[in-house]
Amino acid sequence: MRAFLVLLMIGACLTATANAQATQQAEDFAASPLTIERIFSAPDLTTSAPRQPRFSPDGHLLTYLKGSTAHPNIYDLWVYDVRQQEHRLWLAASDLVADPSEMSAAERARRERMRIRAAGIVDYQWSNDGQQLLIPLAGELFLVNVADQQTRKLNLNATSVTDARFSPQGNFVSYIHQNTLFVFNLNDNSITQVSAEASATEHFGVAEFVAQEEMKRMTGYWWSPDEATIAYTRVDTSPVAIQTRTDVYADRTEVVSQRYPYTGTANALVDLGLWQRSSGTTTWLNLPKRHAEGYLARVKWLPDSSRVSYQWQPRDQRSLTLYLQSREGDEVTEVVQETSSTWVNLHDDLVFLEDARHFIWASERSGYKHLYLYRTDGSLIRQLTSGDWMVDRIAAVDDTTGFVYFTARKASPLERHLYRLSMTTTTPSQPTQVSQREGMHSIQFAPNYRSYIDDFSSSTQPPQVSLHGPTGERIAWLHENSINASHPLAPYLANWSYPTFGTLTAADDQTLYYKLTTPPLMADNQQYPVIVMVYGGPRAQRVTNSWGDYFSQYLAQQGYVVFQLDNRGSGNRGKQFEQAIHQNLAQAEVADQVAGVNFLRTQPFVDDARIGVFGHSYGGYMALHLVMRHPEHFHAAVAGAPVTDWRLYDTHYTERYMGTPQENPLGYQAADVLTYAEQLQQPLLIYHGMADDNVLYTHTAKLSYALQQAMIPFELMAYPGKQHALRGRETSIHRYNLIADFFARHLQ
DSSP states (O other): OHHHHHHHHHHHHHHHHHHHHHHHHHHHSOOOOOOHHHHTSSSOTTOOOOEEEEEOTTSSEEEEEEEOSSOTTEEEEEEEETTTTEEEEEEOGGGTOSOTTOOOHHHHHHHHHHTOOOEEOOOOEEOTTSSEEEEEETTEEEEEETTTOOEEEOOOSOSOEEEEEEOTTSSEEEEEETTEEEEEETTTOOEEEOSOOOOSSEEESOOOHHHHHTSOOOOSEEEOTTSSEEEEEEEEOTTSOEEEEEEEOSSOEEEEEEEOOBTTSOOOEEEEEEEETTTTEEEEOOHHHHHOSEEEEEEEEOTTSSEEEEEEEETTOSEEEEEEEETTSOOEEEEEEEEOSSOOOOOOOOEEOTTSSEEEEEEOTTSSOEEEEEETTSOEEEEOOOSSSOEEEEEEEETTTTEEEEEEOSSOTTOBEEEEEESSOOSOOOOEEOOOSSSEEEEEEOTTSSOEEEEEEETTEEEEEEEEOTTSOEEEEEEOOOOOTTSTTGGGGGGOOOOEEEEEEOTTSOEEEEEEEOOSSOOTTOOEEEEEEOOOOTTOOOOSSSOOOHHHHHHHHTTOEEEEEOOTTOSSSOHHHHGGGTTOTTTHHHHHHHHHHHHHTTSTTEEEEEEEEEEETHHHHHHHHHHHHOTTTOSEEEEESOOOOGGGSBHHHHHHHHOOTTTOHHHHHHHOGGGGGGGOOSOEEEEEETTOTTTTTHHHHHHHHHHHHTTOOOEEEEETTOOTTOOSHHHHHHHHHHHHHHHHHHHO
16 A cells, blocks of 8 residues: 555556646647647657767777667768767768668668667667677678778678678677678688578577577677687578468568477577687587577677577576586586576576676576576575665676675566665665666666766656766766757647546556556546557566656547557566466456556546557457457457467467467467457457567458458458568558547457
């Protein structure tokens, strides 16, 4: 009850602040209605914050990506001089290539996995000596000399290069071309082919499909710090069955044969090799034989280059083991093993200290993700953090001062803050909170740890980017984003509605957090329709004290109450909260969303006969379950790119939560939308991209057929040539106008 009252007080304060802002803006501007066309048109309502900010190795320069006013989605390279406190354009994408939006099929697929929507310069890297920048663009590689800003193109005899980077000491540039690993020598311009030539089923130095899509491992090779060795993968896709799909575009149809590992079927075989630069030979570790069936999750070298670590997870994902492997490929040591009766989540929080004898490791063994200090012989020194709260990620480890900096949800699951803790103290201590403003902080430290970038937003403040000292003091704004008379949001703030937050209780007495956005002007004794915005998928979190989405704001201004709730299974709440969904998808999640609607029906301003639900991807899956299984609560639904049959989804994601169809047939049946298709009674709109290689269009095709066979009417919109994210301004405007029109017809 106390938490509920505190959240209500926070919500009241935010609403009071919002009302004050709206009143002030109303004095300066005529109230302009927010439209869907305006949401997806320039200038960006949020304004363009620096993208991918990165410090130079000495910390004096800060580079970032930003689009121009004329071409906001084509990024150029900018620089902020920390000492001079000035921004300037360093390199325009159009200065390097004639068409900055051009990319190969391999790069297009990689960007889809990385959720990159922009064109132009979307990636770059500093050399460790700070003398050069490496920029991949349009399948080619460019070097920028920092001293004179001169640019040269590397002569690689290849036009579809991906995953390029400097070697640790800056003597080489490595890259992937046609699934083969190469190294370019910057001293003599020679090219060395590291791996064997790739074939149709054997790839080298790349991450396989499930590694990219589900494990967030986007690379398949790793340099040793001394540049003497490269660890790289060999991916044998021959066991994976070929699935044929038809991608329909506006002007053509393409038949795509893809090795896609449906749940319960064979995965690719992944091995790890160690290439010695001196001899040009590779020693393979034979991981599939060493560990049986499973996944290569992470790879990382020790600072002294003596050993390489790798993390292996068996196919059932109920354990995760950290190994240390000698660089010669012979001696291997098991260091840490995590186990679970459900699944073990992957993380990127392994940091080896400079002495190469100690490391920091993250674990959820206590029920919450925390940090532990180990020796490299596998002995635990001590637990660094503890409590009923989650560490997000390690931001920096300063060996000189002995401090570890990390972001966490200690203050509230709805907020992410930066904390600092000494690694050297032997007595338990609470971390020091460095960031102060309530909201969500994303942190990136300079290599010398003397400053950090804070990317911040809250429910009342659009994203801001600032430069800070290590104890939290702000040094400079990089993007203040103050809402003043010239801000793109200014004309709309007189009608703005800021959300409030609250809590509910799940069936197992765990706390559920929700966000509620109401129409800006509400009449007494009037009831309003509701749209439940749902995602609900594992590990995801949608209810946070951060800047919200504009479609929810548009709906509120159209007279809807907009409601979001993070059901059990969502992230940053601990293992008990997450694992309620184990082998039983769409049960606890559905029950929690129904509990949310039951709460809404007690509110005097809610018309409980006009409640709709909208979600995309896993949210589309949830929307279908809710409208089919609970038509008494949900009176219209929009499902975007929905999963309908988990047998059509990939191994790593699906089996983590459901096991295989052979092991858990009843769980799959209960989780599948098709089980409930004939129960549909309420209006339904489905949309899907016709070139979706993640949630295949087959999901929607199977549901469409089932509804047609049951003679149940529904609405369907197919988007030719579009993948899972359905990118593009015109597509976005069309899609959201379609959704708004659907709800207007059925709820207003």
